[in-house]
Amino acid sequence: MLLITCPWCGPRAESEFSCGGEAHIVRPKDPDALSDAEWADYVFYRTNTKGDHAEQWVHTYGCRRWFNVIRNTVTYEIKAVYKPGETPAGGEA
Amino acid sequence: MSEAVRLQSPLVGFQLDARADAGVILRERAFCSHLNLRGEQSDPAFAAAIKQVLGLEVPFTPNTTTSAGDQTLYWLGPDEWLLVAAPEQAATLEAALRKALAGQFASVVDISGGQTVVELRGGNARDVLAKGCPLDLHPRAFGVGQCAQSHLAKCPLLLRPLADGFEVVVRRSFSDYFFSWIEDAAQEYGFSVVS
Amino acid sequence: MSAQAKRLDRGGRIDRATPVNFTFNGKTYQGCAGDTVASALLANGVHLLARSWKYHRPRGVIAAGAEEPNALLQLETGAYAVPNARATQIELYEDLKASSVNAWPSVEFDAMAINGWFARMIPAGFYYKTFMWPKSFWTKHYEHYIRKAAGFGVAPVDHDPNRYEKTNAHCDVLVVGAGPAGLAAALAAGRSGARVILADEQAEMGGSLLASTQTIDGQPAAEWVSAALAELATLPEVRVLPRATVYGYLDHNFLTIAERLNDHLPLRARSANRERLWRVRAKRVVLATGAHERPLVFGNNDLPGVMLAGAVSTYTNRYAVRLGDKAVVFTNNDSAYQSALDLHAAGVNVVAVVDPRSNPQGELPLAARAAGIRIIDASVVTEARGGKRISGVQVMGLTANGEVGGSAQALDCDLLAISGGWSPVIHLSSQSCAKAIWSDEKACFLPGKPVQAEVSVGACAGEFTLNAALAGGLAAGAQAAQLADFETGVPATPEVRDPLEQPMLALWRVPSPAKPGRGSKAFIDFQNDVGVSDIRLAAREGYQSIEHTKRYTALGFGTDQGKLGNINGMAVLAEALAQTLPETGTTTFRPNYTPVTFxxxxGRDLGELFDPIRKTALHGWHVEHGAKFEDVGQWKRPWYYPRPGEDMHAAVNRECLAARNGVALMDASTLGKVDIQGEDAAEFLNLIYTNAWKKLGIGMARYGLMLKEDGMIFDDGVTVRLAENHFVMTTTTGGAARVMTWLERWLQTEWPHMKVRLTSVTDHWATIAVVGPKSREVVSRVCPDIDFSKEAFPFMALREGTAAGVAARVVRISFSGELSYEINVNANAARQVWDAVMAAGAEFDITPYGTETMHVLRAEKGFIIVGQDTDGSVTPQDCGMGWAIKKTGDFIGRRSFSRPDTARSDRKQLVGLLTSDPNVVLPEGAQLVKNPNAPIPNPMEGHVSSSYWSANCGRSIAMALVKDGFKRMGETLHAPLGDGRVVSATICKPVFIDPEGAHQNV
Structure with a gap:
């Protein structure tokens, strides 16, 4: 049971949250300008990082806000939590 | 709604059972007016409009409430609040708030039929909630003036500490499950339902 | 033998005034309150308690706690049966009934003991080698034999009558273990005002102090324990949990504790809850879990009467048991000399202490010598003798280069106390991801550098003296409180004097004087019958990793998880591989520390409370009117309403006919509903749905399809426009929460510039669908202030007014193809409005219908149900719904339409199916083939997604997803069914009634 710090509500139990997968997958502005391969990369392909991984989480049972988490997929340590549109303290998103 | 309308709260059908020795005492405050408010914290006009209609400051600090009389505003999210007021106020308040917020990036939605207010008191009110809710409910961590959304087992809920217990806002469709869960979990403490 | 013949006359912490009767293997015994089953049996002179797993060798109690590998009992029978209960941890209660596991027909005469004679034929890995061939023998012979020969206890088959609780808890400091270090830590932390939980697995707190002869501040140790507990009881924020095993240390300082609430009570006195699972989030954790003594490894070291020296002291001092008449102590360290002294003090003849070290000069050996106890130094026990109980040992000298030699001497004894040193209980520390560190000096693994907010103190940190435990505990408790933001100092350490000790001599196995392959078996893992020879065999066969060796030999795989044997096993493997112990490494410690009952x-996550049962505001009416219910997601929805004498088929036929010929009504309240406001609301819908929304008139409704970015259908529903910037969306029942989260995600993360506000109104609105040619007449009576005429209230329009005096939104919409209206009202008033509709429809025999009829009615029209006719791999085009896709402008999923796979024209497409025999209803999910007689694998052409008997059509109808289906109209496919039948059906358009849509255009 992870302890996740919601940027608004503070530290809460993992059971209040849902994970939405990799963060910073930006929807292309003009999908028609993309090749099939580029579009497939956006829709289907994820990095599956071993180590620090930027993820989107939503505080499902709490404030229902989406936010970003840098979580180490090996140690489960949460290195940073930041709101959409922000960059994590001390690093690149 | 007119007097002629026969209303049924989400907890219709549960029998009152007042017991003096109960460690958990449940009471429903049925038919309260519930309005969901969404607006811009950064727009001073938002708080001003709310204050003008309700006389209440908007609680901008996460997980806090403001109250006056029988009206309470709960922080639900950075742009979302819940107003709980006395029964039969929803339509009037909705109209007044809509008017005051006109032109703002804000919304007012009546959800009075969708949820109900339950109060839990007794020496074991905290214990029974702790069985299903992951929040730290100790008064040092969660005191009067605060509120929090969380879950009890698989039931979403909104909690507010009272001086002598907890107030719980439960969604209508989950209220049956909520009641059954609390009733079962309170068995070891003694359970009572009062009006 | 008289009752408790082996009970010492005085001493101990048992309550002699409260005798307790119990039954073991059918025979009645008496013990005392405060006994464990193990101590009570030992007090009755019973040492043979079990048979071993593989060889069925006689086994007795070796330990006094959770680490016990041998004394596993079947406790009670029927619903209260507990398999593999450790006799060392079962508190004695009146009328307790226990029996040996692994023994047939009895523990005294075990027919399977013959396995022991064939030990060389069932070596390590025997499962993998012996029983491989022939395959068919597995189920018929091998498995049966192995189960009978090898099984542990028997799991109960009856329903568990007990209640189990779970609770969440939060604390500043969690202290695990209430021995000297843990009690000291709890005191130091508790005095600061911090919220402290102190958990200990035993009924009585105090740990090693309960059997100790040391003094603290001049008082007997047990008195210091009492005083500490009394003080803790006065601290309001300290919670003391006895009988509570901290069995898991999970992520982010989340720990799990199993508290046993009534297992110590007689069965008849048990009520309320059996166990409580504490799910604790702790700011800081102090681990004070103590140490387990290691056995020494020599021939027949598993005989009953061979016990760990510390356990010998515990049974002697704490439980007042006379364990034998003639004892030998075999130790490589000073601590077991205390056991020799304890036995001596209890009047047991201590024949000798055998010590591999030369001339030990520690304070305890000197005290033993002074007490007249013979010390045989520079020597080892090479072998124990005996049958069902040890009768003697063979002792030989140990040379400086580690070989046995010289003449053997035989000593008679009925008790052998052994000590191979101590292993800190680092299980929880390791579970918290701290990597254990090997200490050559202490010959044990020590807790590694903390990864989480924890610290180990006392024996579990390799600090084995009482003074270090108390001082370390006080310091750790105070520091933990400080780190949790409490101001406090470190209390002074009480006055304690520990005996001066000399270093131990690491001795992982006693060299065997016999030739390789001869000699008696020397056990490492008692529970799994793993011996030195098995580990060496594994090494010879190429197993180099300890993790592989563990799995090959079953070392550490028992219910004890190798608490006693693992270190010796690793050392033997290290030696066989000619490497060091740290190079060999340790296996991974995982939760659970000890077994936890299911x-x-x-907890409460079972039966009716396993998952929420969500109910609509009209649920009571449905129940009163005999509805059968169907689970739709978490909702209970009326499935059909049988009248007396009707089966489901008859009821559904009646409901279907009523909807098309008269009037019927349905509770549609479970549909998800989202209030959408804001100046960008229409633009937002343009992106979320496949069709266009900007031009939708105010007061009008439109059907929308929602896709994922892969172009596949995700949800659908009707959205109405209440005002220029105000919409209400409906979603599928099961998709409501998913869709809400999806919409918010786009707004919050991708399009924060859009001015759109969402509010879930699913629970607020009750929705009553009134369907059929007579529906207009009915709703006109219920909503007198709304003009329902065809011209004033067209199809796909919304009108606001009142229904039975209640403010209502009425939408003219149809999921059946008939004229129909959905009345939405505040759910608190739903019953009043429903009753009014029923009353207004009475003269038309208005008929309530459930989800089954809804499904049939929509299938007759070819309307899809997302999640039934689609499965996440179906595009709008596949469903023939290209009409719902706008020609210009982007939306979620659009770009994927031109991906080569999505753009194929021969994808599986939604078609209708008419069976050749109109009376046959195809099963949903049936696969379709061209030629039912083709050899397997027969290429699949598609599958049936929806299939019903249609009373309105007078025949069966079905929908199916078929490869290139649109071009195959009129073709006959075949569905070979599991029961051998083959059903033939012809492909058609999936509209079976009123293809021109005349019914709703009235």
Whole structure:
């Protein structure tokens, strides 16, 4: 049971949250300008990082806000939590 | 709604059972007016409009409430609040708030039929909630003036500490499950339902 | 033998005034309150308690706690049966009934003991080698034999009558273990005002102090324990949990504790809850879990009467048991000399202490010598003798280069106390991801550098003296409180004097004087019958990793998880591989520390409370009117309403006919509903749905399809426009929460510039669908202030007014193809409005219908149900719904339409199916083939997604997803069914009634 710090509500139990997968997958502005391969990369392909991984989480049972988490997929340590549109303290998103 | 309308709260059908020795005492405050408010914290006009209609400051600090009389505003999210007021106020308040917020990036939605207010008191009110809710409910961590959304087992809920217990806002469709869960979990403490 | 013949006359912490009767293997015994089953049996002179797993060798009690590998009992029978209960941890209660596991027909005469004679034929890995061939023998012979020969206890088959609780808890400091270090830590932390939980697995707190002869501040140790507990009881924020095993240390300082609430009570006195699972989030954790003594490894070291020296002291001092008449102590360290002294003080003849070290000069050996106890130094026990109980040992000298030699001497004894040193209980520390560190000096693994907010103190940190435990505990408790933001100092350490000790001599196995392959078996893992020879065999066969060796030999795989044997096993493997112990490494410690019963993990998550049962505001009416219910997601929805004498088929036929010929009504309240406001609301819908929304008139409704970015259908529903910037969306019942989260995600993360506000109104609105040619007449009576005429209230329009005096939104919409209206009202008033509709429809025999009829009615029209006719791999085009896709402008999923796979024209497409025999209803999910007689694998052409009997059509109808289906109209496919039948059906358009849509255009 992870302890996740919601940027608004503070530290809460993992059971209040849902994970939405990799963060910073930006929807292309003009999908028609993309090749099939580029579009497939956006829709289907994820990095599956071993180590620090930027993820989107939503505080499902709490404030229902989406936010970003840098979580180490090996140690489960949460290195940073930041709101959409922000960059994590001390690093690149 | 007119007097002629026969209303049924989400907890219709549960029998009152007042017991003096109960460690958990449940009471429903049925038919309260519930309005969901969404607006811009950064727009001073938002708080001003709310204050003008309700006389209440908007609680901008996460997980806090403001109250006056029988009206309470709960922080639900950075742009979302819940107003709980006395029964039969929803339509009037909705109209007044809509008017005051006109032109703002804000919304007012009546959800009075969708949820109900339950109060839990007794020496074991905290214990029974702790069985299903992951929040730290100790008064040092969660005191009067605060509120929090969380879950009890698989039931979403909104909690507010009272001086002598907890107030719980439960969604209508989950209220049956909520009641059954609390009733079962309170068995070891003694359970009572009062009006 | 008289009752408790082996009970010492005085001493101990048992309550002699409260005798307790119990039954073991059918024979009645008496013990005392405060006994464990193990101590009570030992007090009755019973040492043979079990048979071993593989060889069925006689086994007795070796330890006094959770680490016990041998004394596993079947406790009670029927619903209260507990398999593999450790006799060392079962508190004695009146009328307790226990029996040996692994013994057939009895523990005294075990027919399977013959396995022991064939030990060389069933070596390590025997499962993998012996029983491989022939395959068919597995189920018929091998498995049966192995189960009978090898099984542990028997799991109960009856329903568990117990209640189990779970609770969440938060604390500043969690202290695990209430021995000297843990009690000291709890005191130091508790005095600061911090919220402290102190958990200990035993009924009585105090740990090693309960059997100790040391003094603290001049008082007997047990008195210091009492005083500490009394003080803790006065601290309001300290919670003391006895009988509570901290069995898991999980992520982010989340720990799980199994508290046993009534296992110590007689069965008849048990009520309320059996166990409580504490799910604790701790700011800081102090681990004070103590140490387990290691056995020494020599021939027949598993005989009953061979016991760990510390356990010998515990049974002697704490339980007042006379364990034998003639004892030998075999130790490589000073601590077991205390056991020799304890036995001596209890009047037991201590024949000798055998010590591999030369001339030990520690304070305890000197005290033993002074007490007249013979010390045989520079020597080892090479072999124990005996049958069902040890009768003697063979002792030989140990040379400086580690070989046995010289003449053997035989000593008679009925008790052998052994000590191979101590292993800190680092299980929880390791579970918290701290990597254990090997200490050559202490010959044990020590807790590694903390990864989480924890610290180990006392024996579990390799600090084995009482003074270090108390001082370390006080310091750790105070520091933990400080780190949790409490101001406090470190209390002064009480006055304690520990005997001066000399270093131990690491001795992982006693060299065997016999030739390789001869000699008696020397056990490492008692529970799994793993010996030195098995580990060496594994090494010879190429197993180099300890993790592989563990799995090959079953070392550490028992219910004890190798608490006693693992270190010796690793050392033997290291030696066989000619490497060091740290190079060999340790296996991974995982939760659970000791077994946890399933009931505790399940708690309240079972039966009716396993998952929420969501109910609509009209649920009571449905129940009163005999509805059968169907689960739709978490909702209970009326499935059909049988009248007396009707089966489901008859009821559904009646409901279907009523909807098309008269009037019927349905509770549609479970549909998800989202209030959408804001100046960008229409633009937002343009992106979320496949069709266009900007031009939708105010007061009008439109059907929308929602896709994922892969172009596949995700949800659907009707959205109405209440005002220029105000919409209400409906979603599928099961998709409501998913869609809400999806919409918010786009707004919050991708399009924060859009001015759109969402509010879930699913629970607020009750929705009553009134369907059929007579529906207009009915709703006109219920909503007198709304003009329902065809011209004033067209199809796909919304009108606001009142229904039975209640403010209502009425939408003219149809999921059946008939004229129909959906009345939405505040759910608190739903019953009043429903009753009014029923009353207004009475003269038309208005008929309530459920989800089954809804499904049939929509299938007759070819309307899809997302999640039934689609499965996440179906595009709008596949469903023939290209009409719902706008020609210009982007939306979620659009770009994927031109991906080569999505753009194929021969994808599986939604078609209708008419069976050749109109009376046959195809099963949903049936696969379709061209030629039912083709050899397997027969190429699949598609599958049936929806299939019903249609009373309105007078025949069966079905929908199916078929490869290139649109071009195959009129073709006959075949569905070979599991029961051998082959059903033939012809492909058609999936509209079976009123293809021109005349019914709703009235």
């Amino acid at each position: 009931g505790t993990i399940a």
